[in-house]
Amino acid sequence: MSALPPYASPLQRTWFYTFRIICGLIFFFLIFPILVILPLSFNAQDFFTFTKEMLALSPEGFSFKHYNDFFTNPDWQQALKNSVLIAPIATLFATTFGTLAAIGLSQSHVPYKPAIMAVLISPMIVPLIISAAGMYFFYSRIGLQGTYMGVVLAHAALGTPFVIITVTATLVGFDQSLIRASASLGANPVTTFFKVQMPLIIPGVVSGALFAFITSFDEVVVVLFLGSAGQKTLPWQMFTGLREQISPTILAVASLMVAISVALLTVLEMLRRRSERLRGLTPG
Amino acid sequence: MSDTTDGQVLTTQDGKPLKAALAKALRREKLRALLLIAPLLIFVLITFVAPIADMLFRSVENGIVAETLPKTAFALREWDPGSGNVPDEEVFAALYGDMVVAVGEKKHTRLGSRLNYEQSGISSLFRKTGRRIKRMDEAGPFTEQFLDADKKWGDVSTWQVLKQFSPKYTDGYFLNAFDAKRGIDGIEMKPADERIYMLLFGRTLFLSIVITLACLVLGYPIAFLLAALPLRTSNLLMILVLLPFWTSLLVRTSAWKVLLQQQGVINDFLVWTGLVSEAGRLVMINNQTGTIIAMTHILLPFMILPLYSVMKTISPTYVRAAKSLGANDWTAFWRVYFPQSVPGIGAGAVLAFILSIGYYITPELVGGTSGIFISNRIAYHISSSLNWGLAASLGTLLLVAVLVLFVVYDRIVGIDNVKLG
16 A cells, blocks of 8 residues: 555556545544644634634734733633642652652562552553542542642552553663673662663653653643642643633643643654664664 | 482582572562562552542442431331331430431531432431421420421331431442432332433443444554555654644643534534535534544544554565455455454554543533533532532442453453553
8 A cells, every 4th residue: 555556457546546535634633623723822813713814814813812811811820830830740759659660560570460560550541530539539538639749649640650651661671681780790779770770761761751741731630629729730720711711712722732742742752763773673 | 300419408609508599589589579669559559549449438338327317227227118107206216316416516417418319308308307406305205296397207218218328338329320229119210210320321332432433434544554654654644643642632622622613613614615504503512423523533543553553563465465366455455454453453442442431521521411421420429419429339330341341451452562652
């Protein structure tokens, strides 16, 4: 299917191009909703659709007023502050514990490995609404409901499976004899970890951390139940905005978040290429 | 094999038996692995597993009657609801004693609203009785005084509810979740117009299947194309799949809200082309259509990625061999290529289905009333109706469904093969 052979029959030719058109339409379906909000976020009116001025590409149709609103409105600023506060701390917890556990799990003799793995991966499997319900019940028993600590702990728990998966995947390619070599040369385990193991598994750790970060940064169900108004994050503010007083500022926020996703995707792609190059999978 | 030579035990350099030394080293290795895992394991157990266990517990826990009315609960053990008579004076006396304490601690209204989930009207009964309790004569007789306060104390059904919820644990929430209740002759279904949960479970299942199929139909050609194209091109096109995957869920949901509205971009476009008249703007949001379109878009990358990784491993030589043996394009695809891609279909479909049946945010925002899932009902019971027990039992049922599906997923792909991005 990658190229049409010169001897293709007319029917094959037709199907070849039809198939490409179908795929093009599906790609359009995937990407169009994300692209459409970018121009709409510069709308000078409070509408969710293209105005005549915008379609005519006249400058009056466009403005930064929704971005301006986002950066001046105290509600959005509070939400932004909370998001920026909660996500990194949750990521730090998830990455530290997750990396240690992944190293432990990749040792050759781990008792009860399947059971431990099942418990550690479970936050990723259980539907968010159930995690949110359970956490709401339990955290209100122990007084963590409606606190920053509660939200951070919950988000850290939700992020750990991603760290475990990415770091274990990098450890598969890690040569355990390097650790013995390091030890035989007189390094203690801590030095070995930071000087030998860490530099080699860092791509896995970073991509795990990015996954954990995006999990927390995008998460809305758990924070909706677990947080109080003081812990309102960006997704929460967007959610209430979409449900109640639909304001075009949401589109400005959405566009900014798309920009963040693009940045994260770029970093991840660079990491992936680097590790593939190191393993010699792709030339150059 | 024997570990002895000439009857002598093999030893390490410092004279310990080799077997013991090896066992010790292995033990130490195991311990070190566990020590590395322990912090996270404890962390996840406290922050995640305990809450889930708490939810499971809440779905059967029912201490409220026994806590608020301990003496009444005890006295009711002797009473037979099948007799058709209200309990005797002894039970009413116990109720008086309990109510005086409960009203003093202002706990009777909580009990009333809890029992109101089971039979409407009990909440007002308790509130009314609570107001009258101070004026009652301590010497009795209590039966008349309670009947005087509210006639409902003369109903067998009121007492039946009290007796039914006296034990510390109940299956009442689960019966509720199955649209059933406990009548005089045992478990019976609720009247047809009150059966909402089975309908919701059914709808969640149906919509999830539709969404999964839509993802499969749209995802298969894309994965096929990506696997067939040279790496450089497919990596570029892959960005079109990964960008939605990485974009915030709320961003994508808001985009669909913008697109599908009656005054939204798609309707404007259709009116502009003349396909749809100004008055006939399509209703694509706040109904099932909205949920299906938005969720298919959101879950499509989860279908494409596993399909792609399976198709990438299918060697093109098989199809070429089939064609050289005389198969036409369709036969070569259907008989040779497609069967090899089935594991990918299984993995992608189960993943999309698992994610879809637990979805909350998207149905809540674009589903209206006809496009909501069981998750939305769980959320409603937690935050609005405050019937936590019912929320917990609905959650437990959903959890069981997801876990069963996950075991299937594990059989198909294996949990260790989960790949991200």
